[in-house]
Amino acid sequence: MFDDWQAFIAMGGHGLYVWLAYGAALALLILHLVRLRADWRKTLRLLRSKRDQDHASQAP
Amino acid sequence: MNFKAWWHRLGSPKWFYRVSGPWQSLFLSLALALLAIGTVWGLAFAPPDYQQGNSFRIIYVHVPAAMLAQSVYLLLGVAGALLLVWRMKLAGLVLETLVPFGMGATALALFSGAIWGKPTWGAWWVFDGRTTATLVLLFLYFGLHALRRAIPDPAAASRACALLAIVGVINIPIIKYSVHWWTTLHQGATFKLTTAPAMPAAMWAPLLVNVLGAYCLLAANLVAKLRNAILRRERSSRWVRDLMDGSQPSIGPAPSPNRPSAAPSHSQRSAAP
Numbered sequence: 001m002f003d004d005w006q007a008f009i010a011m012g013g014h015g016l017y018v019w020l021a022y023g024a025a026l027a028l029l030i031l032h033l034v035r036l037r038a039d040w041r042k043t044l045r046l047l048r049s050k051r052d053q054d055h056a057s058q059a060p
Numbered sequence: 061m062n063f064k065a066w067w068h069r070l071g072s073p074k075w076f077y078r079v080s081g082p083w084q085s086l087f088l089s090l091a092l093a094l095l096a097i098g099t100v101w102g103l104a105f106a107p108p109d110y111q112q113g114n115s116f117r118i119i120y121v122h123v124p125a126a127m128l129a130q131s132v133y134l135l136l137g138v139a140g141a142l143l144l145v146w147r148m149k150l151a152g153l154v155l156e157t158l159v160p161f162g163m164g165a166t167a168l169a170l171f172s173g174a175i176w177g178k179p180t181w182g183a184w185w186v187f188d189g190r191t192t193a194t195l196v197l198l199f200l201y202f203g204l205h206a207l208r209r210a211i212p213d214p215a216a217a218s219r220a221c222a223l224l225a226i227v228g229v230i231n232i233p234i235i236k237y238s239v240h241w242w243t244t245l246h247q248g249a250t251f252k253l254t255t256a257p258a259m260p261a262a263m264w265a266p267l268l269v270n271v272l273g274a275y276c277l278l279a280a281n282l283v284a285k286l287r288n289a290i291l292r293r294e295r296s297s298r299w300v301r302d303l304m305d306g307s308q309p310s311i312g313p314a315p316s317p318n319r320p321s322a323a324p325s326h327s328q329r330s331a332a333p
Contacts, residue, residue, distance in 0.1 A: 001105065008104060011114035017179050021118045021172040022103065025125070028164050029095075029277075035160070036284055043288040050295045051304045 071148035073290040074299055080283050087280035094273030102266035109263075117194060118176040120267055123250060123272035124167035129197060130232050132162030132278065136204070137229035140222030150286070152218045153293070156208065157285035161278065163201040170194055189248045193231055200228040258332030 002008040011018045069075045102120035109116035136158060173191065174184045185191065186263035204221050211217035239248050250257055250264060251271075257264045294300045 001107070002174045011117070013106065014113055014179055017115050017175045018103075018117050021121045022099070023239035024171050024175075025121045025168060028168055032161070032164065032277075032281070036281065039285060039288050043291050046292055047295055047300070047304055051301065053302065 071142075071146070071150050073149055073294060074152070074297075076150055077287055077290050080219040080287060084280055084283045084287065087276045087283060090271050091276035091280055092275060095268050098266045098268075098273055099272030100208070101269065106266050107260075108264050112180055115176060115179045116263075118172055119250070120270050122172040122176055123267055124270045125165050125172060127271060128165035128274050128278055129162060129169045129194065130235060131275070132158055132165060132230055133200065133225075134196060134229065135282075136162065136225040137232075139224035143218060143222045152222075152285055153289045154282070155218060155221055157289050158282060159201055159204045159208070161281050161285075163205065164275075166194065166201055170198060172201070188246060189242040190235060193238050196231055197228075199237065200224070203228075207228065210278070227298045228322060 009015055009019075098120060102117055106117065106120075108114050136155055139151040139154040139158075142148040143155060170191070173194075177186065178184050203285065204224055205226055207220050208217050211220055239246050250267060291300055291303075
């Protein structure tokens with residue numbers, strides 16, 4: 001257990017390694033969530049344009 | 061329900077879309093909650109290792125990432141077999157949508173391993189059995205990605221990727237048993253089915269939480285990507301067009317308050333003659 005925040009950040013001299021690993025994991029998680037949202041938006045865009053096409057072709 | 065009907069339905073994209081609606085948000089919230097708990101626990105409250113000090117905390121990133129890297133590839137191999145043997149449509153979509161996730165997990169496993177190796181082994185990189193086999197795994201993911209893009213015909217691309225995925229599965233037992241077959245600096249498995257972990261519970265419990273969180277993240281990703289891919293592929297079919305025209309509140313990943321524009325706009329527009 002750590003005594004204070006400074007000790008927590010320093011990680012007994014291994015701070016650079018520990019925080020680099022966790023930082024990379026967090027960055028990848030955020031990237032993953034952003035990509036997932038983009039995938040959903042792309043899908044919705046495609047479906048909407050398809051629906052608009054269908055409606056346009058049905059119009060007299 | 062008899063097995064044959066169940067098996068048939070399992071491969072049906074429409075059926076999967078119908079039943080999987082609530083799964084996505086469930087798995088995603090579980091994943092984020094578990095990962096938050098496991099990470100804070102592992103970083104702040106687990107005791108330091110008597111030899112490695114605090115650098116051992118990288119285990120809570122490294123092991124879940126490495127487990128995902130291998131599990132995703134195994135899933136791709138199974139999906140490849142289901143696609144080639146039974147032509148299961150859903151398996152083809154799994155093969156198509158899961159590659160980036162596996163690639164990211166493998167890259168994180170290698171990166172966190174390198175960072176852990178420096179203070180522990182004295183080197184960022186060692187060409188021993190497990191690290192080399194995991195590097196091969198990363199190249200297999202790159203190969204699957206490139207192969208898909210290199211072949212214009214989607215069906216032919218899927219078959220080629222299925223074959224590569226199946227052949228590449230041979231690498232998974234090599235990664236798993238590499239620490240027993242060859243002399244290595246890499247430590248053995250933390251969790252085994254037959255024996256209790258060698259480390260105390262205060263150290264392995266947060267790891268278990270993070271591993272479960274990682275698998276929930278995989279499940280959430282798989283369900284979300286599959287649902288999107290199904291909608292895109294089946295956009296000309298009757299049921300997807302009904303979904304877009306109808307008054308369903310949302311066809312999205314999960315009904316969420318900050319995404320109100322998903323359905324209302326098109327139900328208004330489709331009301332026009």
